[in-house]
């Protein structure tokens with residue numbers, strides 16, 4: 001409320017000026033004209049009067065009440081707790097001052113104002129008088145000085161008119177009296193201004209001019225400096241404020257310029273100097289000591305920014321050195337882990353997962369993302385995605401191996417023997433080994449390593465000892481073309497059979513030349529011409545008949561024609577001009593692998609190029625490791641193996657699949673990379689297969705409604721038989737019944753196999769392996785049947801029969817008892833005798849037995865003796881000790897003797 005004229009007030013309240021004038025009078029205020037001012041106090045008085053006159057009594061007091069209720073739990077004397085409501089009431093009273101009192105106060109304030117105005121006027125008067133007096137005094141002094149300074153003229157009575165005024169206070173009243181000036185005691189010579197000569201005047205004027213000019217320059221300099229200082233200060237302030245905004249600071253601190261004057265300028269100069277020193281040392285933001293401080297500062301900055309404080313922290317300033325963003329070319333393989341990707345972009349994995357989340361992908365650091373997603377993400381982060389093939393690292397390794405190869409030489413041919421069941425494949429392999437491998441070299445025991453090589457007059461020939469098209473195709477399915485020549489065995493008395501045809505197809509598909517071995521020529525029913533005839537229907541025509549297929553008539557039993565067959569093989573090899581580099585890093589193919597107690601994973605490999613040596617770093621399939629030892633097929637340690645030579649290696653951490661290619665690498669990091677990649681790829685493929693299976697089954701179920709599955713869990717002794725069985729089982733599926741191998745592997749049947757079979761309602765099949773004790777117990781408890789086989793076709797036939805529903809009663813073995821061999825004694829009289837403990841069932845003297853080593857069948861035969869305390873007995877029961885000897889086989893401590901009998905069972909698969 002400011003002072004207003006009567007007219008203004010009238011306009012404000014919407015009344016006439018005369019009405020307002022009347023109201024003012026009524027309110028006891030002095031009468032006013034229209035343009036007279038009404039003070040604030042008067043306006044208040046008027047409002048109070050008007051309110052009273054309208055009967056509006058002002059509220060003297062205002063009471064504010066508030067109530068809150070809450071519940072509290074209290075424990076009563078009885079110990080029981082109960083809830084009570086607590087009500088808190090609060091009252092606040094505001095009292096308004098009395099208007100009369102207010103009026104009094106107003107009047108007092110008015111009075112005080114008047115008094116203070118009077119006092120101010122009086123003071124002003126006094127000040128003016130004092131000023132006048134001091135001026136008079138100054139004038140007098142000046143006059144006196146002039147008089148005394150070089151003036152010949154004596155002071156005259158001019159000074160007499162100078163009087164002194166003094167302020168005399170009498171009885172509280174202040175009066176000003178003017179007294180005639182007292183005559184100074186000492187006569188002061190009054191100076192009369194000297195009359196200037198023209199030269200003097202000129203000089204004075206010049207001096208004055210010069211002085212004025214200097215003054216002007218000085219003023220100008222000061223002004224410019226002040227302006228510059230102000231400008232710089234403003235600039236610094238703006239820059240500092242810039243720190244709290246997103247804008248980049250543009251100003252630079254220049255050392256050569258002086259800064260603003262004064263305290264602020266000094267402070268700024270000092271702090272900038274400190275900043276420059278810190279930047280120079282590189283410690284302004286990164287020093288470890290400063291990190292904590294920096295954090296706090298950052299927090300403060302954020303806080304300040306929130307509070308809208310921008311430039312008030314003159315002492316908190318910093319200069320961020322602008323860092324140019326580095327754009328990386330990020331190589332992305334078909335699948336890449338989040339952590340890997342982050343590392344390639346030099347960012348934290350957390351940032352990548354965050355961005356992925358924004359893109360709608362939930363992934364952890366260890367998760368793998370596909371190439372497309374990774375490329376998008378890399379672009380999003382401002383880098384260049386460079387998609388690369390997954391096999392790039394593999395290819396690089398391969399290239400590196402190839403580069404190191406040299407000294408190309410003729411290499412021995414690698415031969416696979418194929419043919420129909422029982423046509424004599426194994427017999428032929430055995431016969432060749434028997435006749436061509438010197439007994440001394442063999443050392444008495446021939447190891448089964450999946451391959452062996454023989455020396456003939458025409459050179460070395462390597463045979464893959466994994467007969468059958470299943471093994472052949474299993475290897476081929478992995479891209480391993482290990483075989484150079486296929487020897488097709490056809491029994492002369494049986495002729496071309498279904499698997500003969502299959503073998504021809506397989507060999508043709510692989511582009512491998514065939515040599516036919518017409519076997520069993522010693523047999524009376526042998527009819528080689530019939531065989532030749534039948535083969536022509538498959539376009540396999542003998543050279544004798546104008547074709548190009550060499551055919552040897554042989555007998556695996558007598559050895560007849562075997563040399564001729566070997567001759568044919570050598571000739572074929574010569575024709576094929578098989579060559580391989582002898583020097584350099586080795587590469588080849590895994591023939592078989594198995595786990596052996598005490599030796600770990602044992603892997604049979606066939607070297608195709610280069611020379612494999614002990615100590616080499618080998619990458620085979622998904623595994624890599626240093627070759628600890630090399631042994632040949634005779635169990636002899638060797639230092640190296642050249643092209644086409646099979647050898648057994650120790651040192652890999654796990655068993656790679658048969659057919660996997662192996663390489664010798666120098667870079668362990670790359671080996672690991674490739675191994676990891678292959679593991680992932682294998683896992684993904686398996687997942688895909690499983691998913692497809694699920695989908696497939698769903699479709700089948702939906703479409704057919706009556707489809708059924710035969711689930712199988714399969715364990716075998718070696719990889720070769722596993723691959724062969726899997727391939728054979730795969731082909732058994734029909735429209736009505738699908739064979740589904742839920743799980744398969746090499747080694748004894750374990751507890752987890754039983755659990756899996758139980759949960760998936762699968763048949764548990766063991767090929768030349770047994771269930772271990774815990775697995776057996778679990779299977780017994782679940783009333784599950786584990787089926788053991790030693791012959792591939794036996795297993796396949798059973799599965800086939802089960803599928804076709806022709807489950808006729810079968811004869812199969814039932815295990816009657818198991819004894820653990822604890823110790824082996826040798827005596828000249830009895831030979832080797834084994835001290836045993838019967839751990840299951842009963843051991844019978846006259847029933848067939850099997851010897852198990854590491855739960856794998858190593859011998860089938862009969863007992864030679866069974867004794868208890870030197871007495872021959874017919875049976876020994878569980879928990880009893882016994883001594884026994886196996887006919888034709890030397891058992892070892894740790895072996896198990898399993899007694900079985902052939903029983904008739906109703907088929908239940």
Ligand SMILES: Nc1nc2c(ncn2[C@@H]2O[C@H](COP(=O)(O)OP(=O)(O)OP(=O)(O)O)[C@@H](O)[C@H]2O)c(=O)[nH]1
Nearest residue numbers: 420421422423424425426427519520521555556557
């Ligand atoms: N008389 C005679 N019998 C032979 C000859 N070759 C093999 N046999 C017999 O034929 C049977 C089958 O021989 P294998 O060598 O096991 O035949 P396979 O082709 O290896 O059989 P699978 O391994 O079951 O595929 C055996 O009983 C052999 O003794 C031969 O040249 N003459």
